[in-house]
Every structure is written in C-alpha cells, then in structure tokens.
Amino acid sequence: MVPEGGLYSSSDPAYWTAALEVYQDAVKAKGRKQPKLLLLDKWYQEELPGAVTQRKEKYLTKEELVKLMEWKLCRGTFRPRLQQLVATNASETVEDCTRKAFELLPDIAAAVKELSKLKAVGPATASAILAAGAPKTAAFMADEAVESIPGLAPVRYTLKHYLCYLDRIQSCVERLNRADERKTWTPHLVERCLWASAVADKLQVASLQVLDGEKEEAGHGPEEADRARKKPRRE
Incomplete structure (x- = not known):
C-alpha cells in the first residue's frame, strides 16, 4: 500500500484514503497490549471533538484532559x-488555559506555549488538545507520524520540532487538496493516515496488504474510507 519513498512522498489521494481505511485495524492491533485503546480512541476521535466544538467557547475540562x-x-x-x-x-x-489556547489560534506557537503552563503538558500533549478542537489547524504529534516524514527523526518533544512537523503536514494537506476535488483533507486526517500506515506496517496488519490490491478501485477522498471499510475483504 505504501508507495515508493513512503506515504508522505505521495500526492495521490487514493494512497492516503487506503491508509485511512486501515486506521481502525491499526488501532485494534495496537490495542492488543492496551485493551482500553479502542474505546479511548473512539472517544478522542469522535466524542471529544463534538463536546469541545458544541461549547460557546472551546475548552477542555479537567476530566477530559486526564482522559x-x-x-x-x-x-x-x-x-x-x-x-x-x-x-x-x-x-x-x-x-x-485550554480556552485561551483555542482563542490564540491560528497562532499555534502561542497556543502550545499557553497549554504548556499545565502540569504534564508539553508540545505533544498540547498538539492533541488542539487537534481535538481545531482539526483543520493542528495535528497530533504522534511519534509514528513524525518519524514517517523524511528528515524529522528522531522525534524531539520541543515546540520547534512540532512547528516543523506541522509545517510539513500542512504542506501535505495542500498537495492532497490540490489533487482531490473534494478538498476535505486536514492536518488531523493526514496525521491519522501516517500513523495508521506506520503502525499497520510495523505490526503487519493484514488489511494493509489487502488494500494494496484495492487501491485502484477505491474512491479518492476521506469519505470513501468509511464506506470502503464495510466492503467484504478478499481472502
């Protein structure tokens, strides 16, 4: 499924959509050692963004930050x-702190610095907070995603490294949206694709190979990923 040079090098939305299709399988594979991950990931990807964006002012509660x-x-x-x-x-x-951070957007650096005032929150955790409430602006600083971008390994948990990573992610978003008439790619989606591709490859998720053969048949946008996941797999 991964093109020569790695997923990040590709501007073909079909490859990225295929990577998004294996996201849940990658989470399940990762969750073999962390059983809570499946429910936590569903909460982070679906429930938390809804809760944050429905508020008059975006912010996280302490309970949400802990989770x-x-x-x-x-x-x-x-x-x-x-x-x-x-x-x-x-x-x-x-x-x-979280309310002020969201208000500071699109100034990512200022938002991360504000969130870093919280105990145990560095650039990586700050990026997760911002991505939950502003997926079109921020991307989570996942190790696997960072390491899959040429020139960014090893991961350094600094604001400078995160800004470099986000800049490369945003460049990728622009490339994909130029190639995809739907123009629905966001930094958050790109990070999920990079993470899924890296984890699926490392853990040898079976659907990674299956989707390689289906790539030409798939649609070219993120919306097709959920529909394609429901198609019967070829054994």
Whole structure:
C-alpha cells in the first residue's frame, strides 16, 4: 500500500484514503497490549471533538484532559508518572488555559506555549488538545507520524520540532487538496493516515496488504474510507 519513498512522498489521494481505511485495524492491533485503546480512541476521535466544538467557547475540562492523556499514553508509550501529574491540575486552571489556547489560534506557537503552563503538558500533549478542537489547524504529534516524514527523526518533544512537523503536514494537506476535488483533507486526517500506515506496517496488519490490491478501485477522498471499510475483504 505504501508507495515508493513512503506515504508522505505521495500526492495521490487514493494512497492516503487506503491508509485511512486501515486506521481502525491499526488501532485494534495496537490495542492488543492496551485493551482500553479502542474505546479511548473512539472517544478522542469522535466524542471529544463534538463536546469541545458544541461549547460557546472551546475548552477542555479537567476530566477530559486526564482522559486525553490516558488516550495519548495508550496510543504511544505509557508513562504512569505523566498520568498522575496531569491529574494534579486544578479544574479552573485547565479550563482557563485550554480556552485561551483555542482563542490564540491560528497562532499555534502561542497556543502550545499557553497549554504548556499545565502540569504534564508539553508540545505533544498540547498538539492533541488542539487537534481535538481545531482539526483543520493542528495535528497530533504522534511519534509514528513524525518519524514517517523524511528528515524529522528522531522525534524531539520541543515546540520547534512540532512547528516543523506541522509545517510539513500542512504542506501535505495542500498537495492532497490540490489533487482531490473534494478538498476535505486536514492536518488531523493526514496525521491519522501516517500513523495508521506506520503502525499497520510495523505490526503487519493484514488489511494493509489487502488494500494494496484495492487501491485502484477505491474512491479518492476521506469519505470513501468509511464506506470502503464495510466492503467484504478478499481472502
């Protein structure tokens, strides 16, 4: 499924849509060691964005921040100390900082700096917060996504490295939207595709190979990914 030079090098929406189609399978494979990941990922990808955007002013509650951290650690490297530390933030502080961060957008640097005032929140966690409420502006700084972009490995959890990563993600979004008449690609979707492709390849997810053969038959936009996932797989 991955084109020569890696997924990031491709401007063909069909390859990216195929990667998005294996996202859930990649989450399931990753979740073999972290059983909570399936439910947490559904919450982060679907429920949290809805809750944040429905508010008059975008912000996260303390409970949401704690749960977001749990999702992030299950999806990546689990660090119990961070989970404990993030829970020590006061509810009012969490709401104030996250509200101000969203207000600072599209100034990503300023928003990340504001969120970094919270205990246990660095650029990577800040990016997850911003991506949940502003997916057209921010992308989560997932290790697998960063490492799949030429020149960005090894991952450095700094604001400078995140801004470099986001710049490359946004360039990719522009390329895909030029090639795709639907123009529905966002930084958040691109990150999900890169993560899914890298994880599926590493964990040898079977649907990765199946979709390679189906690539030419698939649609070219993110909307087709959900529909294509329901098609019977060729054994």
